[in-house]
Each structure stands twice: as C-alpha cells, then as structure tokens.
Amino acid sequence: xxxxxxxxxxxxxxxxxxxVFTIRDGALHVLLVERGQEPYAGRWALPGGFxxxxxxxxxxxxxxxxxxxxxxxxxxxxxxxxxxxSEPGRDPRMRVVSVAFTALLPDAPEAHGGSDAAKARWTxxxxxxxxxxxxxRILADAHERIGAKLEYTCLATRFCPPEFTLGxxxxxxxxxxxxxxxxxxxxxxxxxxxxxxxxxxGGARLTGGRGKPAALYRAGPATTLxxxxxxxxxxxxxx
Amino acid sequence: xxxxxxxxxxxxxxxxxxxVFTIRDGALHVLLVERGQEPYAGRWALPGGFxxxxxxxxxxxxxxxxxxxxxxxxxxxxxxxxxxxSEPGRDPRMRVVSVAFTALLPDAPEAHGGSDAAKARWTxxxxxxxxxxxxxRILADAHERIGAKLEYTCLATRFCPPEFTLGxxxxxxxxxxxxxxxxxxxxxxxxxxxxxxxxxxGGARLTGGRGKPAALYRAGPATTLxxxxxxxxxxxxxx
DNA sequence: CCTTTTATAGTCGTCATGACCATAAAGGGG
DNA sequence: CCCCTTTATGGTCATGACGACTATAAAAGG
Numbered sequence: 019x020x021x022x023x024x025x026x027x028x029x030x031x032x033x034x035x036x037x038v039f040t041i042r043d044g045a046l047h048v049l050l051v052e053r054g055q056e057p058y059a060g061r062w063a064l065p066g067g068f069x070x071x072x073x074x075x076x077x078x079x080x081x082x083x084x085x086x087x088x089x090x091x092x093x094x095x096x097x098x099x100x101x102x103x104s105e106p107g108r109d110p111r112m113r114v115v116s117v118a119f120t121a122l123l124p125d126a127p128e129a130h131g132g133s134d135a136a137k138a139r140w141t142x143x144x145x146x147x148x149x150x151x152x153x154x155r156i157l158a159d160a161h162e163r164i165g166a167k168l169e170y171t172c173l174a175t176r177f178c179p180p181e182f183t184l185g186x187x188x189x190x191x192x193x194x195x196x197x198x199x200x201x202x203x204x205x206x207x208x209x210x211x212x213x214x215x216x217x218x219x220g221g222a223r224l225t226g227g228r229g230k231p232a233a234l235y236r237a238g239p240a241t242t243l244x245x246x247x248x249x250x251x252x253x254x255x256x257x
Numbered sequence: 258x259x260x261x262x263x264x265x266x267x268x269x270x271x272x273x274x275x276x277v278f279t280i281r282d283g284a285l286h287v288l289l290v291e292r293g294q295e296p297y298a299g300r301w302a303l304p305g306g307f308x309x310x311x312x313x314x315x316x317x318x319x320x321x322x323x324x325x326x327x328x329x330x331x332x333x334x335x336x337x338x339x340x341x342x343s344e345p346g347r348d349p350r351m352r353v354v355s356v357a358f359t360a361l362l363p364d365a366p367e368a369h370g371g372s373d374a375a376k377a378r379w380t381x382x383x384x385x386x387x388x389x390x391x392x393x394r395i396l397a398d399a400h401e402r403i404g405a406k407l408e409y410t411c412l413a414t415r416f417c418p419p420e421f422t423l424g425x426x427x428x429x430x431x432x433x434x435x436x437x438x439x440x441x442x443x444x445x446x447x448x449x450x451x452x453x454x455x456x457x458x459g460g461a462r463l464t465g466g467r468g469k470p471a472a473l474y475r476a477g478p479a480t481t482l483x484x485x486x487x488x489x490x491x492x493x494x495x496x
Numbered sequence: 497c498c499t500t501t502t503a504t505a506g507t508c509g510t511c512a513t514g515a516c517c518a519t520a521a522a523g524g525g526g
Numbered sequence: 527c528c529c530c531t532t533t534a535t536g537g538t539c540a541t542g543a544c545g546a547c548t549a550t551a552a553a554a555g556g
Contacts (some may be wrong), residue, residue, distance in 0.1 A: 441547090442544070442546085466553070467553075467555090469554095470552075484542095
C-alpha cells in the first residue's frame with residue numbers, strides 16, 4: 019500500500035453478491051433474481067448490487083438483503099463474508115470485483131422481491147444451476163461454507179424459528195448436508211453441548227404432529243461447538 | 258448485479274494486503290515493510306499493492322509476495338484469501354478496498370526486500386503492533402485463521418522445510434498456538450493420520466541434535482485432518 | 497561414567513460417538 | 527375400541543480418540 023503516487027491504479031467497480039439460504043418444505047432453497055438485461059438477460063443470478071461511496075461491503079450486503087427479501091428487520095440475521103471474486107473476465111462489460119456474503123433465514127418470507135428487485139424467487143438449491151456470471155461457483159462455495167460451519171458452530175439455529183423442536187434442528191443438518199442422522203445420537207449431542215439450545219419453560223407442541231408431541235427449544239448463548247458435530251463419512255472433504 | 262445503467266457507482270481502488278508468516282528461532286514472525294510516505298510515514302505495514310487491470314487479486318497477491326520476499330519461485334507456497342476490508346475510512350486519502358491474503362513460508366529467506374520494496378523485515382508476531390491503516394486487525398484475523406486451520410488441515414507442513422522431524426512439526430503448532438503439547442501424544446496423532454507425513458526412506462538426523470537422533474519425514478498427500486487436532490483448552494474460541 | 501537431552505514406545509482411564517434397542521405418546525383406520 | 531403407524535425420548539454397548547503419565551533408547555557433554 020506504499021507509494022500511491024508512483025503506481026498507476028485502475029478504478030474498479032465493487033459489488034456485493036448474496037447467497038441467501040433458507041429451508042422450505044424440507045429442502046434447501048436459495049434466493050435468486052431474474053436478470054432483465056444483457057449480459058445474461060433472462061438468466062437467474064444471486065441478488066446483489068454496488069457498494070455505495072459511504073458504506074462498507076457489510077453495510078451494502080445488509081442493505082441489499084433487506085431490499086431483496088422485503089424484510090423489515092434484517093439486523094438479527096446471520097450475514098457472513100464468504101470471499102471476494104476478482105477474476106478479470108467475470109463481467110464482460112467492465113472490471114467488477116465482488117465481495118460475496120452468505121445469509122441464513124429462519125423461514126422464507128412469502129412476499130419477497132420487496133422494493134425494486136424485479137423478480138426474486140426462492141429456488142431449490144439443487145435446481146439453482148446455470149446462473150449468470152460466476153454465480154454457480156459463488157453459490158457452491160457458499161454451500162460448502164455453511165455445511166462446514168454447521169460442524170463447529172451453533173449456526174443451525176439461525177435456520178429455525180425462535181422456538182423449534184429438536185427434530186426441526188436435525189432437519190437443518192440433514193438438509194444442508196444431504197445426509198440422514200441418527201435421531202437419538204443427534205439429540206444426545208445437542209443436549210450435551212452447553213448453551214446450544216435451551217428448553218422453553220412449559221411447552222410441548224401438540225396440534226400439528228402425527229406422533230408424540232416434541233418439546234420446544236430456543237437458541238442458546240453458545241456460538242461454537244466443542245467438540246464439533248462432524249458430518250458422517252466426511253473423509254476426503256475439501257479444506 | 259442487475260441494472261448497471263440505472264445505478265451510479267463509485268470507482269474504488271482495489272489493493273491486496275499480505276500477512277506472510279514464518280517461524281524463525283522458534284518464534285512466529287511476520288513480514289512487514291516500513292512506509293516511506295504519508296500517511297503513516299515511518300510506520301510498519303503489511304506488504305501489498307494495487308491490483309493491476311489484467312490480474313485477479315490472487316495473481317496480484319502472488320506477484321507482491323514474490324516482489325517482497327525476493328524468492329524466485331513462489332508457486333508452491335501456500336497463499337490463501339483471508340477476507341476483504343472495505344470500511345470507508347480505512348485509508349484517509351481515498352476509498353480503498355483491500356483483499357487480504359495469508360501466506361506461509363517454510364523458513365525465512367535471509368535476503369528479503371527483493372526488488373523495489375523499500376525496507377522489508379521479519380518481525381516477531383508479538384512485536385508487530387501499531388501498524389498502519391487497519392493492519393493490526395488484518396494481522397490478528399490472519400493469525401486466528403492459521404491457528405484454526407492447523408486444527409483441521411495439514412497446513413503445518415507448509416511451515417517446514419522439505420524434510421523435517423516430528424519435533425519441528427510440533428514446534429510449528431506450539432509456536433502458532435502459543436501452547437505446549439505433549440510429545441508422545443502429538444506423535445501418536447500425527448502418525449495415526451494417513452497421508453499427513455511420510456517417513457523418508459533411510460534417514461535419521463544425527464549431527465545437530467543434542468539427544469537421540471530423530472527420524473525425518475516429509476509432507477504427505479493429505480490436506481485435511483479427520484478427526485481434527487484441537488487446541489488444548491480451546492473452550493470459548495471465536496467462530 | 498554419569499547426567500542431560502531428545503526421541504520413541506507403551507499404558508490406562510475417560511469421554512465422545514456410532515449402532516442399536518426400548519419405551520412413551522400422539523393420530524388414523526379397521 | 528383396539529391396533530398400527532409415527533414421532534419423541536430414554537437407554538445400552540462397544541469402539542475409538544485422547545489426555546496424563548511412565549518407561550526405554552540413543553545421542554552429547556562434563
């Protein structure tokens with residue numbers, strides 16, 4: 019960063035791209051917008067936009083998140099910087115450097131595509147292919163990241179409503195990882211981790227369920243998982 | 258990323274900053290350069306520079322790494338994107354967005370500050386405080402990152418020369434983590450992990466040592482550690 | 497020769513975990 | 527009304543990983 023006057027530097031456009039995940043009908047969904055103009059007109063893409071002069075990338079990402087989802091309060095949502103994509107050819111028009119973020123939503127707000135976003139839609143993760151720009155790669159990186167973070171953090175509760183059952187929490191893991199977990203073992207592990215979940219004082223959920231009503235829990239104060247909750251058969255996993 | 262024509266966007270300067278670590282005399286060292294001009298003239302900073310029009314941030318980081326260290330071949334070195342720092346006020350002159358990288362060197366090349374870098378110096382990590390810009394924060398983030406990666410990857414061998422003893426490998430962990438480890442247990446864990454290290458066919462190291470000569474190993478093909486090698490007493494570690 | 501130093505081998509108890517089995521409490525269909 | 531299905535919850539058991547620790551081997555130095 020030395021010698022600004024000695025070196026020429028090119029101005030870049032800086033954007034943020036968001037990989038916003040939620041779980042809907044037991045499947046992982048991601049928020050996509052349909053592009054209205056070239057390049058990639060008609061193709062789906064991750065929501066995002068330019069970083070404004072007086073805001074950081076984090077601020078821009080949270081602003082875009084609010085705009086695209088139409089949610090009133092996005093301050094409590096989990097938003098995390100993923101990485102920055104800066105290949106020279108990633109946008110055919112100009113040099114764009116994009117800072118990618120990942121966000122987790124408890125449940126999909128039905129009315130999305132709030133203010134200006136043309137068409138925003140929750141798409142099953144498995145169907146979100148052939149996106150514009152390098153968004154396939156960004157989305158894959160984001161999926162890998164949240165999968166890994168479920169292992170050693172308490173992030174899974176961010177996918178859940180304020181009160182949830184252990185079965186719902188387990189479904190978060192199974193949905194993101196694409197595996198099945200043993201229910202008693204999952205239960206033992208979660209309850210043995212201090213601060214992961216807390217039982218809500220006098221509640222059990224009766225009406226909806228088919229079987230025995232499940233106890234309700236809410237997210238605890240812990241943020242990390244020690245020891246971690248590793249994915250099954252995760253032998254040769256990428257670093 | 259939709260609607261380029263509808264939104265104004267500000268051009269940003271994009272730079273890379275490098276946190277380059279090595280182990281020297283049993284202590285963690287980081288490569289710093291002394292700033293020649295304002296702002297922060299005379300202060301130490303992380304090496305870095307502008308991303309050129311036709312290169313990615315990764316390419317720019319590797320180029321800067323070669324320039325600052327004076328190494329002929331930096332292709333084999335571990336270089337990893339850390340995160341991007343984009344706070345509006347982080348450079349008093351202009352809007353600069355910086356992509357930070359972390360690099361690991363096996364042993365410090367004595368002659369550094371190769372081509373144009375004014376004064377580059379290996380500084381003990383504990384003494385690298387009060388850096389220019391937000392580099393204190395970047396350096397702390399980088400340190401936390403490599404400490405965490407040692408837990409679940411085979412990255413530690415990147416700090417070692419091509420052939421090394423298990424004692425040297427253990428010192429990498431102890432130096433980065435600032436802890437001490439039990440030698441037999443560390444040995445058992447490393448040797449029990451397939452592909453972490455491989456014994457070099459007929460070698461033992463005799464001359465330098467004071468005690469019993471140690472067997473030589475080289476880095477194996479594995480990249481991840483399952484199960485991980487967790488830091489001792491790492492209860493409330495940040496996510 | 498004895499001490500120091502470092503490397504290497506093994507032991508033992510604890511804890512986490514995967515693979516199960518068993519029971520409880522709801523709804524649905526005959 | 528009984529039985530079957532479904533889901534939640536409680537428990538066992540064996541294995542494996544790990545921390546703490548002891549013991550032996552092989553060098554250098556006085």
